[in-house]
Amino acid sequence: MNLITAESLTRAFQSTVAVDGINLSIKEGVCTALLGPNGAGKTTTLNMLTGLIKPTGGSIAFDERYHGDRRQYIGYLPQFPKFYGWMSGQEYLMYTGQLCGLTKKAANERAEELLTLVDLAEAKRKRIGGYSGGMKQRLGIAQALVNNPKLVILDEPVSALDPIGRREVLELMKKLKKTTSILFSTHVLHDAEEVSDDIFIMNRGKVVIEGGLAELQTKYQKPTIYIETEEEPDIWCRALKKKEWFRHMHLDKKQLTITVENINTAREELLADATLHKLKPLRFEVVRTTLEDLFMEVAKK
Amino acid sequence: MRQWFILFKKECLESVRNFKWLWIPIVFILFGIMQPVTSYYLPQILESFGGLPEEALFDIPVPSGPQILAETLGQFSQIGYLVLVLAFMGVIAEEKNSGTQLMILVKPVSYGAYLTAKWAHMSLLAVTSFILGFSFAVYYTHVLIESVPAAHVIKGAVVYILGMLFVMTLILLFSTLFNSRAAVAFLTLGLTIVVSLLSSLMPNTMRWSPGMLSSHAYSIFGTGEGGEAMWLSIACTLLIISVMVGIAVYIFRNKETASHSS
Numbered sequence: 227m228n229l230i231t232a233e234s235l236t237r238a239f240q241s242t243v244a245v246d247g248i249n250l251s252i253k254e255g256v257c258t259a260l261l262g263p264n265g266a267g268k269t270t271t272l273n274m275l276t277g278l279i280k281p282t283g284g285s286i287a288f289d290e291r292y293h294g295d296r297r298q299y300i301g302y303l304p305q306f307p308k309f310y311g312w313m314s315g316q317e318y319l320m321y322t323g324q325l326c327g328l329t330k331k332a333a334n335e336r337a338e339e340l341l342t343l344v345d346l347a348e349a350k351r352k353r354i355g356g357y358s359g360g361m362k363q364r365l366g367i368a369q370a371l372v373n374n375p376k377l378v379i380l381d382e383p384v385s386a387l388d389p390i391g392r393r394e395v396l397e398l399m400k401k402l403k404k405t406t407s408i409l410f411s412t413h414v415l416h417d418a419e420e421v422s423d424d425i426f427i428m429n430r431g432k433v434v435i436e437g438g439l440a441e442l443q444t445k446y447q448k449p450t451i452y453i454e455t456e457e458e459p460d461i462w463c464r465a466l467k468k469k470e471w472f473r474h475m476h477l478d479k480k481q482l483t484i485t486v487e488n489i490n491t492a493r494e495e496l497l498a499d500a501t502l503h504k505l506k507p508l509r510f511e512v513v514r515t516t517l518e519d520l521f522m523e524v525a526k527k
Numbered sequence: 528m529r530q531w532f533i534l535f536k537k538e539c540l541e542s543v544r545n546f547k548w549l550w551i552p553i554v555f556i557l558f559g560i561m562q563p564v565t566s567y568y569l570p571q572i573l574e575s576f577g578g579l580p581e582e583a584l585f586d587i588p589v590p591s592g593p594q595i596l597a598e599t600l601g602q603f604s605q606i607g608y609l610v611l612v613l614a615f616m617g618v619i620a621e622e623k624n625s626g627t628q629l630m631i632l633v634k635p636v637s638y639g640a641y642l643t644a645k646w647a648h649m650s651l652l653a654v655t656s657f658i659l660g661f662s663f664a665v666y667y668t669h670v671l672i673e674s675v676p677a678a679h680v681i682k683g684a685v686v687y688i689l690g691m692l693f694v695m696t697l698i699l700l701f702s703t704l705f706n707s708r709a710a711v712a713f714l715t716l717g718l719t720i721v722v723s724l725l726s727s728l729m730p731n732t733m734r735w736s737p738g739m740l741s742s743h744a745y746s747i748f749g750t751g752e753g754g755e756a757m758w759l760s761i762a763c764t765l766l767i768i769s770v771m772v773g774i775a776v777y778i779f780r781n782k783e784t785a786s787h788s789s
Contacts, residue, residue, distance in 0.1 A: 276633050278784045295635050302633040308626035310537075312544045324533045325634050369630065 227254045229289050229377050229407055230275060236283035237270050244270040246431035247284065252377065252424075254289070257403045259418035260411040262428035263525040268411035269305060271428070272381050275409070276302045292376060298326070301370030305381040307362060311355030315346050315365050318354060319372055326373035333372075340368040344398065360391030367398060371406075378402065380410035384417055396421060415521045427524050434524045446520040448473065449489035450513050451496065453482045456506035469495065530636065534644035542652060547614055551652060554610050555603065555660025562599040563667040566590050592673040593748035596680065599664040600687055600741055603657060608694055608719060611656075615649045615695070616711040619702040619779070629784060638780045642703065646772060650695045654688055675748055683747035686757070689764050690740035694719055696771045703775045703782070737764040 232250040236243070245267040252258050260268050273279040275286060277297055288296040309318055316337050323333030341347045344364040349357065357365065363383065370378050383399070384392045399421050402408060412418050418425055418439075425442060427435040435442070453459070459482055466472055466484065471492045474485040486492040489512060496502060497510070542548050565572065567589065590598070619642070622628040632641065665680050697718060701711040726738030733739060734756040743753035743760065 278629060278633055280783070297633060297635040300633070302630075304626065304629055304633075306626060307630060309630070310541065310627055312541060321533070321537055322631070322634060325530060325631065325636050327530070327635070366630075373634070 227289065228252060229254045230409075231287045232271075232275065232284065233287075234284040235271065235274060235281050235286065237267075237274060237279060238282045243431055245274070245281075248428070248431070248433045250275075250426060250433070252407065252409050254376070254407050256423045257399070257408040257421055258410075258424040258426065259422035260409065260426050260428060261413070261415060261418045261521070262411075263413055266413075266428040267431040268413075268428055269381055272302075272379050272409070272411055276300055276379060289376070298373065299376040301373060301375035301378040303363075303366045303370045303378075303380045303383060306386070307366035307369075309354040309362065309365065312353060314351050314353055315357070315361075315368075316341065316350040318365065319368055322369045323372045328373075336372060340371055343371075343401075344368045345394075360387055360394065363387060363391060363395060364398070367395070367402075371402070375406060377407045377409060380408065382412060383410055385412065385414065392417075415517055419517065427521065429524055435520070442517060442520070446517055447514055448485045448519070449492075451484045451486060451489075451492060452509065452511040452513050453484070453496075453502070453507060454509040455480050455482070455502075456508060457504070459502075459505050462501050462505060471495075531640040531644055534636070534640055535647055538645055538648035539651075542648065547652060551610060551614055552656040552659050555607055555656040556663050557660075558602045558606055559599060559660030559663035560667055562602055562664055563595045563671055566595055566598070567671040589672065591749075592668050592675040593679070593745070595668045595672060596661075596664060596675060596683070596748045597745040599661065600744060603660065603687075604690075604723070604741060607657070607660070609716065611649075611653050611695070612698060612712050612715050615698050616702065616708040616715070618645050618649060618699060620706050620708055620711065623784075624706060632784050639776045642699070642776050642779050643772065646696065646699045646775075649698070650692055653691055653695050657688060657691060658684070676751065679748050679751045682751070683744040686740050686747060686753065686761065687744040689761060690737050690744075692768055693737040693740075693764050696768045696775075700771045700775045703779045735759050735763040737767060740764060 228251045230250070230252045232248065234247040234249060235245055236247050237245040248267075248271065250271070260271065262268050270279060274281045288299065292299045313321065319337035319340055320330070320333045323336050324330060328336060337350075338347075341350050344367055346361060346364055346368065349361060354362065354365065363386070367378075367380070367383070370380070380399070384395050387395060396417065399408060399410070403421065408421075410422075422439055424438055425436065426433050437445075458480060460477060463475065463477060463482055463484075466475065469492070471487045472484065473487055476483045484492070493512060539548075619628075622631075632638065661684055665675070668675065694715065697715045698711060701714045705711055705714075722733075722736055722738035723741070724738075726733040726736050727742070730739065730742075737760065739754070739756075739760040743757045746752065746754045
């Protein structure tokens, strides 16, 4: 069941086409990542889905079961959430809760619940002006959830955070995944791989690759062998290029990364190679690449 | 309607916390007191500054009560409007530029309610400040000079308030149109001055205009009756205000909320 379906969605600004006829289908109960380099059109796409920007072409349809204003069913965290600095965290959540139609009492309860969820219960009476970046981000997530949305849209939720804040938010997203659908944008592939089920990779306003994470991984991930030696391996490794399992190689001084076709044959042959033993190997490791190569390839185009 | 009230309450709370509800009324009260007091003590004030030259052999007449009240309104129309414009020139632009607006309008909030709540709040603050300031003016006029019939005062004040609402609506409209606060302030003050100048220069062609309202108020203070065609200008002002609010809402709805990031 698709929560949101966008068909040939287009948005042109005066001189540039930020989003160029993309098709998106966001499934219910799934965490979807919109991945792409900076300037790929991710924010514009998300803003169109929320209704903050009007598309210049194409259509957006929300699940028919949820009729009326689709803003009712969406929670949104912009890339740079800005709050009223003079309000306290609790006041802000109550304000937004009431705007979403909760009664004062219900909004208060919901605010308490969310403040505990995002671990801000202690700072709830503090003015938001005095919050740290990570706290603001967590409050941003809390306000996106205030109306129990069917779909939570997060624009670059972890990009501006330090490693600790980043970890906190990713853990929070994993928790949220169980109860609601998430659509988030990121330019960091690793984050997308960590929490999402579906991935859309965008570049220059177009969706270049889409699919389930597992599906993309089997399709694009290449088994790789990493070898580190004491001696320079560059003469030896030239010979490897002729092997039938060989695909690609990268040599950085004494660190050799070989992408292979068939991991088992490659491993057997390499380990049996007497020359390699003479190079005094320090490490021999079978690794799986992330989608990094794919992403870089797509982003470069 | 409940949502409108929540938005309205937030505006009030914000203005309380940034002290707009304190200093704007204080400005109006100061000018409300100053006008009758300085008029009454003018001879003594001149004396203390060295007096008039011998040749100036005329008496400074103590102005009448209605005259003082009219002069107070004159002060409000200059300093008062300036203060209000400076306080509210960013009423829409501020939230738009800072990005707080985005997070509210992505919630199921009516754009019209968002805008009219802001308008209602700034009008309430302006009118309250005016009533406070003008009450002081009336009181001191009563104590120092002469009392003006209460009915005249109230009628005149109501007519003047309408003119104030016109200015507040101008701020709202320009604030929805332009992101620059300077532009909002400049256009609002400029247009207000132009309208009132035109109205005093050619009262016949401008008989419908909101700029006529203050002269009607002056005349009510004196005689209890507004000038010629007062109802025409009242009706036109009401119409202009509602049309401007309508245009502001229309523009606000159709203007892009989120800007294209680079």
